[in-house]
Amino acid sequence: MSLTGTRSRVVRTAGGLSVGYRPRALLVGTGCLLLALVAAVFAIGSGEYPMPPGDVLRTLLGQGDPADAFIVNELRLPRTATALLVGASLGLSGAVFQAVVRNPLGSPDILGFTNGAAAGALLVVFAVGGSSALLAGGAVTGALVTGTLIYALAWKGGLHGYRLVLVGVGTTAILTGVNSYLITRAGLTEASRAVLWMTGSLDGRGWDDVLPLALGMVVLVPLVLLGCGRALGMMEMGDDAAYALGVRVEHTRLTLLVAGILLVALSAAAAGPVSFVALCAPQLARRLTKAPGPNLLPSLCMGTLLLICADLVAQRAFDGHQLPVGVITGVVGGGYLVWLLATERRAGRI
Numbered sequence: 001m002s003l004t005g006t007r008s009r010v011v012r013t014a015g016g017l018s019v020g021y022r023p024r025a026l027l028v029g030t031g032c033l034l035l036a037l038v039a040a041v042f043a044i045g046s047g048e049y050p051m052p053p054g055d056v057l058r059t060l061l062g063q064g065d066p067a068d069a070f071i072v073n074e075l076r077l078p079r080t081a082t083a084l085l086v087g088a089s090l091g092l093s094g095a096v097f098q099a100v101v102r103n104p105l106g107s108p109d110i111l112g113f114t115n116g117a118a119a120g121a122l123l124v125v126f127a128v129g130g131s132s133a134l135l136a137g138g139a140v141t142g143a144l145v146t147g148t149l150i151y152a153l154a155w156k157g158g159l160h161g162y163r164l165v166l167v168g169v170g171t172t173a174i175l176t177g178v179n180s181y182l183i184t185r186a187g188l189t190e191a192s193r194a195v196l197w198m199t200g201s202l203d204g205r206g207w208d209d210v211l212p213l214a215l216g217m218v219v220l221v222p223l224v225l226l227g228c229g230r231a232l233g234m235m236e237m238g239d240d241a242a243y244a245l246g247v248r249v250e251h252t253r254l255t256l257l258v259a260g261i262l263l264v265a266l267s268a269a270a271a272g273p274v275s276f277v278a279l280c281a282p283q284l285a286r287r288l289t290k291a292p293g294p295n296l297l298p299s300l301c302m303g304t305l306l307l308i309c310a311d312l313v314a315q316r317a318f319d320g321h322q323l324p325v326g327v328i329t330g331v332v333g334g335g336y337l338v339w340l341l342a343t344e345r346r347a348g349r350i
Helices: 023-044 053-060 066-101 113-128 132-154 161-184 188-199 207-235 239-244 249-271 277-289 296-316 325-346
Strands: 009-012 018-021
Touching: 023 053, 023 066, 023 277, 023 296, 053 066, 066 161, 066 207, 066 249, 066 277, 066 296, 113 132, 113 161, 113 188, 113 249, 132 161, 132 207, 132 249, 161 188, 188 325, 207 239, 207 249, 207 296, 239 249, 277 296, 277 325, 296 325
Parallel strands: none
Antiparallel strands: 009 018
8 A cells, every 4th residue: 555545554562552543644744743843944034134034044953143043043943933833733623623513613702712711811911910820721711611611501312413503603692692792891001902812922932831732732642642532533424333342422523512612712822813724624634644533643733834824924024024824824724614614505505
């Protein structure tokens, strides 16, 4: 079988553990990750003090002069690390939600979880201040409360994909109004910062913004990929088939929903509610891998590539002026959403 084949291969470890993989999916994921790292080098070199890629690499390896080391390691690397981790988190969460609801519209942006995280973060910022730990706690609380509400409203003898999407769309509309009201109640300075944050921005990110997301991903990514990935693939065949294969469907679905919500919340705390990456990354990954199933790892890598490229464009598109990264993802992702809706309508699914 060729390296780009879509059929699964199995590797058996020394301890007797079997690990399955698809060569083409592995190739796509690796390619996206390598391209993301290349884009990250160029992103680190962007700014008022431009640096060629060679100098960036030398500085990252500890061979740069003190001035370059300060610019790279203290000012620019935290922003780039945030972009890479947020992109990976959104790509993985989008793949989880789309697989759980069996709907390409199953994105946290559309389902309301992103707005719930934003509402929780805004409440914390306006009430007690905006430290990274408090922001992350508020975003997680808001997202979990929103997720619980949506799950309860969408449950009717089971969790149907389109019912969850419809409830999520309504919740998103309500939370958009709530967030707008919170901003109007804030002072001028706080409101300006909140609007920039709500757009999705990586400007001024430091290592304290990276840490909560990185720690969360250390736990959540293995849980999704290794703990629930195989069961999620079975659940895409339908609940009855998954039950027959020994999957605890509702327990697995709830675990995945909670993990996906936490990934979205921590991403929102780190960079604001960056839109459409969770929607686009899994679909693009699936089209490149041409493989069935949730494509969790390729989606994670695709999300990383999409967000770091969006940040690179945001820094370089307009000379002397940087855009919030959410503006780029919103423009591109909005066009993709229109195309996706038209495709689903022609297929008779909406």
